[in-house]
Amino acid sequence: MQPATPEPTAAPAVDPPVEATAEGVAVDKPRRGRPRSEEAERAILEATLRLLDEHRSIAAISVEAVAQEAGVGKATIYRRWPGKEALVVAAVESAEVPPATLPGRSLREDLVIILENMRLQAIDKRGDGLMGMVTGEMKRHPELHRRYHEVVVEKRRAVLREVLQRGVDSGELRADLPMEVLMDLVTGPILVRKLVRENASLEPELPAQLAAALLDGIRARS
Template sequence: MKGRPRSEAVERAIVEGVVKLLEDGVPLAELSIERIARTAGVGKATIYRRWSGKEELFADIVGAAELPTPDLPGTSMRDDLVALLEQLRRRGLMTRSSVLLHNVYAQMKSSPKIWAAYHRTVIEPRRRLQVEILRRGQRNGELRADVDIDLLNDLFVGPMLLRTVMRPDADLPEGLAELIVDTLLEGLRPVSSPSVSSSSP
């Protein structure tokens, strides 16, 4: 029927079809819309009504496989940053335990269109949220006003990404998010001017 609402069952069948093909060892590069449609038992037009192409479809599937954005405590910049980094830590553990996810991430990086779609739909929204938390911290006086927020975002997220992506053998212990945030904030909080001692020359 024309104008019919998107069916969650149809979308689920499409997603499960892609996951099945990937689990069967079919490389991303060889996954055509036609093959996905055949596996899912739908027509190609059904897929194109929902996604502009396989790049958008893959980005959605990998995004859905990731942990959802955590509910932020909202009590302080520090607590919100810890919540976000804890999600990255858990995502790293999940990726390590999932051969499928690990392989898909590796393949995505060799496919510029798929990587760009993933970056646009997953990475960029996450980065915008992190930057807004840091800006709010500056406005609230939790963070020095003279630091570059974009650079600072990389400094907070970098250590966790290094351990989860670049060093797959590195430990990801509980408490790592708090340790990273608190270590950085030690040198980034506003410092009140020291009182001038009467014995100063």
């Protein structure tokens, strides 16, 4: 009779490795199979947007809730953003309509493209609800308000400022108007239709109409 073959000994269970968050709290590292790198970042931002849309409040969400919704560990979030406010700014920025590339062939063409991008942002339903909620919430979060303007608003304005300055330098636009006035003249009409006149039309023809009217009004005079 053959002697019984001994059964293999099971390997001892090993606790998952832990990492420390920015708050000094040890949490499990994301296990194999969880989203990583670009996939993880996309999952985190989408989870943040879903929670913001669901709760309509920045205060009502937490890094822990976002981690659970995204299927990642808290440390995965803290490796990318220092805290909730930075995460919310990144999520809002990710929900924006990507800016179109400006060909730089003419001032009029670049202005139409910028205005069309604004129009698309204004009619985007997800961005619409998110922007209304975040704008109201920011009054209670001064640092978030500052970061949002620095990361999102100023980025848009920098593109417009560069285009208008090029027009001033080439002699196509009046040099006697402050740059901030020129920028407000360009962005004002769509913002008014979006924020003040709620039922105002934002038809596809609007950017070209605005660009033509603006250039007739602010063009340099010979």
